[in-house]
Amino acid sequence: MSQEHIDQAISREYAAGFVSAIESDTLPPGLDEDVIRFISARKNEPDWLLEWRLEAYRGWQQMTEPKWAHVHYPPIDLNEVSYYSSPKSMQDGPKSLDEVDPELLAMYEKLGIPLHEQEMLAGVAVDAVFDSVSVATTFRGKLAEAGVIFCPISEAVHSHPELVRKYIGSVVPRRDNYYAALNSAVFSDGSFVYIPKGVRCPMELSTYFRINEAKTGQFERTLIIAEEGSHVSYLEGCTAPMRDENQLHAAVVELVALDGAQIKYSTVQNWYPGDAQGKGGIYNFVTKRGVAHRDAKISWTQVETGSAVTWKYPSCILRGDNSVGEFYSVALTNNFQQADTGTKMIHLGKNTRSTIISKGISAGQSSNAYRGLVRMSPKATGARNYTQCDSLLIGDRCAAHTFPYIESRNPSAVVEHEATTSKVSDDQLYLCQQRGLDAEKAVSMIVNGFCKEVFKELPMEFAVEAGKLLEVSLEGSVG
Amino acid sequence: MLEIENLHASVDGTDILKGLNLSVKAGEVHAIMGPNGSGKSTLGHVLAGRPGYTVTAGSVNFLGQDLLALETEERARLGLFLAFQYPVEIPGVSNMEFMKAAVDAQREQRGEKPVDAVTFMKSARETCKAVDLDPGFLKRGVNEGFSGGEKKRNELLQMMMLQPRLGILDETDSGLDIDALQVVARGVNSMRSPERAFVMVTHYQRLLDFIEPDFVHVLAGGRIVRSGDKSLALELEARGYAWLEDEVA
Numbered sequence: 001m002s003q004e005h006i007d008q009a010i011s012r013e014y015a016a017g018f019v020s021a022i023e024s025d026t027l028p029p030g031l032d033e034d035v036i037r038f039i040s041a042r043k044n045e046p047d048w049l050l051e052w053r054l055e056a057y058r059g060w061q062q063m064t065e066p067k068w069a070h071v072h073y074p075p076i077d078l079n080e081v082s083y084y085s086s087p088k089s090m091q092d093g094p095k096s097l098d099e100v101d102p103e104l105l106a107m108y109e110k111l112g113i114p115l116h117e118q119e120m121l122a123g124v125a126v127d128a129v130f131d132s133v134s135v136a137t138t139f140r141g142k143l144a145e146a147g148v149i150f151c152p153i154s155e156a157v158h159s160h161p162e163l164v165r166k167y168i169g170s171v172v173p174r175r176d177n178y179y180a181a182l183n184s185a186v187f188s189d190g191s192f193v194y195i196p197k198g199v200r201c202p203m204e205l206s207t208y209f210r211i212n213e214a215k216t217g218q219f220e221r222t223l224i225i226a227e228e229g230s231h232v233s234y235l236e237g238c239t240a241p242m243r244d245e246n247q248l249h250a251a252v253v254e255l256v257a258l259d260g261a262q263i264k265y266s267t268v269q270n271w272y273p274g275d276a277q278g279k280g281g282i283y284n285f286v287t288k289r290g291v292a293h294r295d296a297k298i299s300w301t302q303v304e305t306g307s308a309v310t311w312k313y314p315s316c317i318l319r320g321d322n323s324v325g326e327f328y329s330v331a332l333t334n335n336f337q338q339a340d341t342g343t344k345m346i347h348l349g350k351n352t353r354s355t356i357i358s359k360g361i362s363a364g365q366s367s368n369a370y371r372g373l374v375r376m377s378p379k380a381t382g383a384r385n386y387t388q389c390d391s392l393l394i395g396d397r398c399a400a401h402t403f404p405y406i407e408s409r410n411p412s413a414v415v416e417h418e419a420t421t422s423k424v425s426d427d428q429l430y431l432c433q434q435r436g437l438d439a440e441k442a443v444s445m446i447v448n449g450f451c452k453e454v455f456k457e458l459p460m461e462f463a464v465e466a467g468k469l470l471e472v473s474l475e476g477s478v479g
Numbered sequence: 480m481l482e483i484e485n486l487h488a489s490v491d492g493t494d495i496l497k498g499l500n501l502s503v504k505a506g507e508v509h510a511i512m513g514p515n516g517s518g519k520s521t522l523g524h525v526l527a528g529r530p531g532y533t534v535t536a537g538s539v540n541f542l543g544q545d546l547l548a549l550e551t552e553e554r555a556r557l558g559l560f561l562a563f564q565y566p567v568e569i570p571g572v573s574n575m576e577f578m579k580a581a582v583d584a585q586r587e588q589r590g591e592k593p594v595d596a597v598t599f600m601k602s603a604r605e606t607c608k609a610v611d612l613d614p615g616f617l618k619r620g621v622n623e624g625f626s627g628g629e630k631k632r633n634e635l636l637q638m639m640m641l642q643p644r645l646g647i648l649d650e651t652d653s654g655l656d657i658d659a660l661q662v663v664a665r666g667v668n669s670m671r672s673p674e675r676a677f678v679m680v681t682h683y684q685r686l687l688d689f690i691e692p693d694f695v696h697v698l699a700g701g702r703i704v705r706s707g708d709k710s711l712a713l714e715l716e717a718r719g720y721a722w723l724e725d726e727v728a
Contacts, residue, residue, distance in 0.1 A: 426530060427567040431621075434527050434563075435581035435637065436555035436588070445580060449571025449620065 027084040033057065036185055039084050043154045048165065052174065056184030059175035066178055069340035070369040070401055071309050073246070076283065081248055083186045083219070146202050148232075149194040153221055156192035163194055167225055171254035171289050171317070179250040179311075180287040183219045187252070190220035195230040195261070204459055207236045222253040226261035226296075233264040235462060246274075246308060248283050255290030255298055259320065262297045263290060266458055267314075268466055271306035273473075276364075278336025281308025288312065294320030294349070301457045303466040304331040304341060305473040313371065315344035318352035318383075325354040328454040330466070332447075332473050333366030333398070342372035342403075347380035347413065356387040359451050362398035363474060369401040376413035383410065389419040392450050394443060394474070444471040480505045480676050481526075481645060486537035487701075488525045495521045497701035498537070503645070506673040510687055510712060511680045513698035514720040519680040520564060522698070523649045527561040528554050542644065555581075556588040558644030562634040562651050569621040574633065575603060577621045578640050585641065606639045609669070611662045628659045635666045646670070648679045652686040664689030684716040699724050 027038065036057055040050040065076075143150050149160060156164050174184040191207045207222070226232050249271060257263045265288075274281025284307035290298040300314040316325030327343035345354035354374065362368040374385045391400035406415050424446050432442030448455070448467050455463045481503040488496040495518045503509055513519050525532050526539065528551035539546040546554060569577065583593040604614045610632045622630050631651055638646055648667070652660055667677060667690050679690065687695070687709060695711040696703045697720070704723055705711065715723075 425567065428569055430529055430551065431563065431567055431569070432577075433551040434529075434555050434561050435577070435641070436552050436584035437580055438550075438552050438584075441580065441584070445572050445577070446569055449569055452571040 027082050029082045030079045031081070031083060031186065035083050039186060039188060042084065043157070045157060046161065049157060052169070053185050053187075056174040056181050057186075060178065060181035060185055063175070063178045063181055066311075069311050069371070070367065070403070071311065071338040071340050073283065073309050073338075076246075076248060078182070078248075084188055142202065143205075146199055147196040148199065148201050149192065150205055151192055153187075153190045153192040153223060156194075156223075160192070160194065163225060164192065164223065167223055167254065167256055168221075169254075171256060171291050172252050172287050177287060179285040180252050183221060183250050183252045183287070187219045187221040190222045190251070191224075192222075193224040193232060193234065195224075195226045195232045197227040198229045199227075200230065201232040205232065205234045207234075218247075218249045218251070220251050222251070223256075224254070224263060224265070225256045226258060226263050228258045229260040230258075231262045233266070233459060235266040235268070235459060237268045237270070246281060246283055247272075249285070249307075251286045251288075253286070253288040253314075255288075257290060257292045257296035257298050257323075259293045260295045261293070262299075264299045264301070265290070265314070266462060267300075267302040267304070268458075268462060268469065269302065269304045269306050269310075270469055270473075272308075273306050273335065273337050274308040276335050278308070281337070282306065283308060284310045284312060286312040288314035289317065289344075290315070290325075291317045291319055292323035292325060295322045296320060297324040297326070299324075299326040299328070299457070300343065301326075301328040301454065302330070302341075303451075303454070303458070303469065304329070304339065305469050307339070308337060310337075310339040310341050312341045313343055315346065316354065317346045317348065318354065318380075319348045320352075321349040322351050323349055324352070326457075327354075327356045327358070327372075328457040329358045330361070330451045330454045330470070331359070331368055331370075332361040332470060333363070333368045334473055335364040335366060337364075337366045339367070340369045340371055342370045344373040345375070345385055347374075347376045347383040347385070349383075350380065351382040352380055353383070354385045356385070356389070357453050358387075358389045359454055360389075360391045360400055361394065361447055361450065361470075362391070362400050363394040365397045367399045367401070369403060371403040371405075373405040373407070374415055374417075376408040376410045376415065378409045380410045381412050383413040385413075385415045387415075387417045389417070390450070391419075391421040392447065393421065393423045394447075440471075440475065444474055447474060480542060481678075482538075482540040483526075484538050486522075486525070486539065487535045488521060488537075489533050489535055490521060490531060494535070495701055496525065499698070499702055501696065501703060503676050503678060505644075505676055506671075507693045508671065508677045508679065508690065510692040510695045511678060511698050511703075512682070512695060512712065512715055514724070517698045518701045519698050520649050523561050523647045523678070523680055526554075526647060527551065527559065552584070556585050558585075560638050560641055560643035560646050562631075562638055562646065562648045564649040564651075564653065566622050566630045566634055568623045568625075570623050572621050573618055574621050574636075575600065575617040578603065578637055581637070581641060603636075603640060606636055609639065610635045610666050611659075612636060627654045628656070631655060632659065632662060635663055639666060639670065642670075644675055646675070646677045648677065648681075650680055650682065652681055652683060660686065661689060684712045687712050697723055 033054060036053050040053060172180050175181050193205060195201050224234060255263050255265060271282035271284055292298045298316045304310055314327060318325050325345050331339050331341050333339050343356055356372055358370045360368040360370055370389050376383050389402050393400055400421055402419050404417055408415055424443060428446055429439060429442050433439060447470055455466055458466055483499055483501040486496050486499040511519050525534060534547055542557060579599050586594060603617055607614045612632050622633060625633060651663055692709060695707055695709060697705040
C-alpha cells in the first residue's frame, strides 16, 4: 500500500488518553532523603524498610543512567518528577469496593475493566494501581480460601512482613541498575502475591496500572512468590493519559519460583506512546526478573504497544536443575516510538531449558530493537536454548535491530538462534484488498498472523484484547 | 455487466494496454489468449485495481458503476474476483480466518451481518471437497507452504466461497496437471450461471476443452485484435499468434 495509506493507518488517536478529574495529593517534584522519609512515613513503614530504601537511594546517587540501549531521548531531570501521588479520597484507604471513589470506578469502566462486573464474572482478580496507590483488590475472599495472598505490597509490608523482608530485593538487588535502584528508593506501591506450597491459584491474577497525575513518576514494585509445586498466572495491563510532557515509569518486578513452581507473567503494555510527531509519551524503564529453582518454570509473555521509549528485559535466572524459562514477546512501535527490549536467560543449573520467541513490528518512523542475552554457565551441563527473533517492517521509514548476545561456558550446552526480517509486502496487501478487506484491516490481519505464536501464550481473553490493541496501535500505518 | 472502452494503461511508465475494448454480459464466459507480454495479466490487474497500474485513458463500467473510480477493496466487494497467477503467502493468518474476513467485508457492504462461524466453517469444508483440498488447509496460513497446484485450488476455493459476479482467472490453468485442471474446470463450471460471468486469461487451448467459452479474444500489442468463438482457439492452437500479429502490423 502507499505511504499515504500507511500514514493514515498509523495515525489513529490514543483511545485510553483521557484525564480523570480526581483530586489528588501529590508530593512536590524533587528527590532527596526527606522525600523518601515522607513516602515511608506516609505508608507507616517499619524502620527496616526505610533503611532499605535509603540504602538504595545512596547507591543510586553513585550510579549513572545507562546509555547502551538503542534509544535516544533528551536527559531526564529527575528533580522535575513528583515521587508520590495519591488520589485524595483514598487517604484512609477503601475497605471495600463500595468505598471506592465512583469517579475512579467510572474511569476503570471507561478502560474496560469494570471491577463490579469482574467480581461477578469470577475469573480475574484485579489489583488496580492508580498512580501510586492500590485502589481495590477484588476477589480477596475467594483467594484467601486457597491460602493465596494477593494485595498491595504496601499492605503486605504490614500483614506479611517476614515474607516481604525475606524476598524483596532477592531477585533484583537494590543496586542492580540505575532505575531499579531509583525504584527501590521511592517505590510507592505495587502488587504482592504469595502462593502456598502445592496450591494452584484458582484464578488469573491481574493488576491494572494507570498514570493519571501530570509530572508524576510511577514506581511500582511487584513481588510474586510461588512456593514449592504451586502454580500462578498473573497479568498486568497499563495505560496513561495523553500529555505533552514525558512521564517516567520505572518499575521493578521480582518473581520467585521455588522448587517445582510455575509462574506465568503476562503484560499488555499500552502506556501513552506520544503523538504522531513524537511529543509526549511514557518513558518505560523497567526491570523484571525471576529466579527459577529446581524443576520450576517461569514464563514471560509481553505485548508492548505503548510508551515513547521502552527499555525492558524480562529475564530468568535458571538456578535450579531442570528449570525452564520462556520469553514470548510482541513489541510494536509506530510513529516516533523507540523500543529496546528483549530478555536474559541465565542458565546456572543442569539441564535447564529456555525458549525465546520475539516478534518486533516497526511502523512509521519508529525504531525497534531486540536485545537478548543467553548465558550458559560452566555448571549448566546439558542446558539448551532456542531463540527465534522475527522482525516485521511496515513502510520504509522505520527500523528494526537485533542484538543477540550468546555466552557459552559449557561445551555440552546447545544454543540455537534464528532470526528473520520481513516486510508487509505490497503483494500481500493487494491480495487482501482484492478479497474486499481495506488496507487497515489487512495490515492488522497480517501483523496478527505474524504474532500468532506469541498470542497463543496469552490467557484467552487477553489474546483477543492484544489483537485489538495491535489494530488500534497500527492505525494510520497503512498506505 | 462489464464494458471496457478504449482502455489505456501503463506500468512503471511503460504503456501496456493501448485502446482495449471488451464487452462482457452476465452469463458469458470469455477467454483471453495471446502471446507473452501482450498485456493479458495486466488487464486483470487493472480491472482489480492493483497499485502501480495506472489507467491513462478509457473507461470501465462494471454493474453500472465507474469501476476505475473505486478502490481495490470496493471493486472486490462489488463482486469482482481475481484468481491470481502467483498467489502470495500470508503466514500465520489461517485460510479460514482470511476467507471469513473477506466474506464478511462483502456482507457488510450489502448491509448484512457477519456470517455465522459454524455455518461458514461447514460450507468451507464442503467447498474444500469440491476443489479436492483437504479441509486441513483451512487451518493453515494462507498459501503458506502450499504447492503450486494447491495454491491454484486455494484461489478457486476462495472464489467459490465469495461467489463473485465476475470471476477473472489469470492463468489459473498454468502449472496444473490434467487431474487438477479438471478439478478447476469442474469448479468453474459449477459456478456458471445467468447472473455471473468469467474472463479467463490462458495460454492453452486445453483449458477451453473443459470450460467452454462463449467468446475467444486475442490480445496482442495491448489491444484485442481478433474475437471469435471457440473455433478461434483451435485455429490459434494450429497456427500460433504470429499471423495475427503480422495482420495487425
